[in-house]
Amino acid sequence: MNTRTLLAPLTLALGVVLALPAFAAHDAQTFVNKAAIGGLFEVESSKIAQDKAKDQKVKDFAQKMISDHGAANAKLQSIAGEQKLQVPGEPDAAHKSDLEKLQNTGDGFDQPYVEMQRSAHTDAITLFQSYAKDGDNATLKAFAAETLPTLKMHEEMVEKIASGMPAAADAGMPAVKSASSPKPAGPVPGANSFTETQAMSRIQNAGYSDVSSLAKDDNGIWRGQAKKDGKNTSVALDYQGNVFGGQ
Template sequence: MNARILLASLAFAVVSLAFPAVAADSAQTFVDKAAVGGLFEVDSSKLAQNRAKDQQVKIFAERMVADHSAANEKLKKIASEQKLQVPAQPDAAHQSDLEKLQNTTTGFDQPYVEMQRSAHADAVNLFQSYARDGDNASLKAFAAGILPTLKTHQDMIEKIAAANAAMPAVKSASTPKPPAPVPGANSFTESQAKNRIQDAGYTDISSLAKDGQGIWRGQAKKGGKTISVALDYQGNVFAGQQ
């Protein structure tokens, strides 16, 4: 073999070893997102157990505390085995939502249900994505194992919300994507909207603002280009929307 070709091949091999391919969600990123989401589920649902008025909301909250407490412990165990760090506190966005619930003096049920619908839409997307494309076998198995429970939770909260037309809708996993953003009461916070747009493959998201139709609109980058993006109340992400 030509010496120059041999050296080039060796150099490529070294670079390949030093910079391995990165999955859509790294193990630590998945653990971070799953952990803070799980903490929010437990903490917000403990509030709902005491403050919710609707009996179905209370039953749902009890199920969330039990299921997510168990899932959180499984995640801690696996993360410890994989030498990964597990956040012990909610992040700023989830803490802000918890404080909103804590400071709600009347009508607790509606904001709790809205937050649960958004949170479970995010959780199903996160666990589904990692179960398919994750970079750690143990965590992929964990994500795949928890996913059916999350989908059951999502169905439960959708049925609760359907009983109250005042609660804004969030797309379930089986809802087909429409051709354009759907106007409607949007329960996503700015932070949640940004996360969902990022999960759709966009970066450098800026100028996010909710318009009069309940649609989050802003700018983002994808494929090296800056484009307009939109997120509707169902969680659908669209590009090139003004």
């Protein structure tokens, strides 16, 4: 058997791994990496918010993030140590970039901080739900399941804060509609700053599975294929966060 034949299955397997959604983490070390980095970002971004936020509700929310995520980070650190797993000591490049954006934001700080928190909690809930269901480490699965209600509570809190704010104008942040806004009849064109991972997460949270072939069109709308109720369908996500099937 030649080298090319031997490498073919490995190449195929690697391609399958790389095709998985970025937020899916069923092995212990990957979960710890993503959960720790996300938790660090929550704490560090909220420390900045304590200094720069204008709205007292945003300051209060930031303090709760520091407290709750600080406790969760400490618990994760302890569990990871017991399981002989490594814990990242600092955010990754993408989160560092977001922290720099917040640090360099002037008077309009509250809006981008809140939008970052909405996206961060969407990703965190997807990560923790996935690992609580299919993770490979019983202790970490229990941690993920125990932490989920707190993450969902945070999401409700930040959605309530966001509902009282005007639509985000910064093209560098996901401009998500407020919870009280009625859903339009179809995707709304506009500058869409959702990443592919965030777009996939929001589509899956809307009840779709097997999301694939996501691409942003000329109107700023993420379009792709998915499955819902056992049927294949096209799917779309606009810059406000509205999800539409059959588009």
